[in-house]
Amino acid sequence: MTLLDAPIYNAARAKRNRNIIIAIIAVVVLVAVTGFLGFLTGHGWFFATVPAEHRVNKFLETVEAKDFTKAYGLWNNDADWQKHPEQYKLYDFDQFQKDWGPSSDYGVIRSHQIAITKAVGNGTVMGVNINGGKTPLFLRVDDKTKQIGFSPIELYVGP
Secondary structure: OOHHHOOOOOHHHHHHHHHHHHHHHHHHHHHHHHHHHHHHHOOOOOOOOHHHHHHHHHHHHHHHOOOHHHHHHHHHOOOOHHHOHHHHOOOOHHHHHHHHOOOOOOOOOOOEEEEEEEEEOOEEEEEEEEOOOOOOEEEEEEOOOOOEEEOOOOOOOOO
């Protein structure tokens, strides 16, 4: 094949190839910006903590509804915890009710707001303001087991 035997220009194919290249560049830029924003905000990848936040929101909404049996199942990620309560001796249902029921440090829990969230190690730590409080309670969701627990790590919320 010589230069004079070049194939005929196919406008549709050229347009498709151009659109594919533009789409690839846009995806690369979007991933880079999202990762950079996540790095700046301390969230790792930008939306990596959303499932854990959703889990804690669901748990606290259940506590607000005073459905402590279901809330304890969410805490342990075990809806059938009543069939084998001996697995949860370290933090049993009675202690859970003391910590989250009306006699807790917060009284009756009526509202909550997640103030800060950060992926730390193999879990997600978040500070939650209970009943409009100014000092957050720090909870942790394990990435593997999806269990909620009190966090030994406290995040800096600011002045």
